[in-house]
Amino acid sequence: MPESLLGRLEKDADLFERAGDRKTAAGLRDLAITQRAANAAMRDKTGLVVFLRDGVSTSQRQAIERALSEAPGVVSVMYWSKEDALAQFKRTYAANPTLTANVTADALPASFHLRLSTSDAFDRVAALAGSMPGVDKADVDLGAAVSAPVNIGAAAAVSAIAKCRSPAPSVSP
Secondary structure, three states, X not given: OOHHHHHHHHXXXXXXXXXXXXXXXXXXXXXXXXXXXXXXXXXXXXXXXXXXXXXXXXXXXXXXXXXXXXXXXXXXEEEEOHHHHHHHHHHHOOOOHHHHOOOOHHXXXXXXXXXXXXXXXXXXXXXXXXXXXXXXXXXXXXXXXXXXXXXHHHHHHHHHHHHOOOOOOOOOO
């Protein structure tokens, strides 16, 4: 999201604050913080997540892990099973039981989370991963850049804004 829109979110947060809606104001500020962290992760490109296709074989998974671990510029590779992904999802959204209640491990992909030494390695490693059998998608890993409390506040803001009849309350300066 462009910085100009993030600035607008913060101005809208000020309007909600002045109108007495502190919850929405705080959520809008959290949304701006979350988006700035995501923008930084997209710009820095030192985290890569490689999502695996359902039904990937053990030998395919091991070959993917080996190739990624040996790729120049890769600092670390961590495998997340579907169950690991579910546990992380439930930790991240613990404050929103409605969201987590019906999600099962089968709904989430197994994945590899990589740390890269520099952003220069990103495109090369992502292309390598994307070309391997058993890989569904390789993309920027936003998970490390965005914290759960901020995500939860941002979700509350988006929900509150959706309920509003106008984009921001009308307050005289």
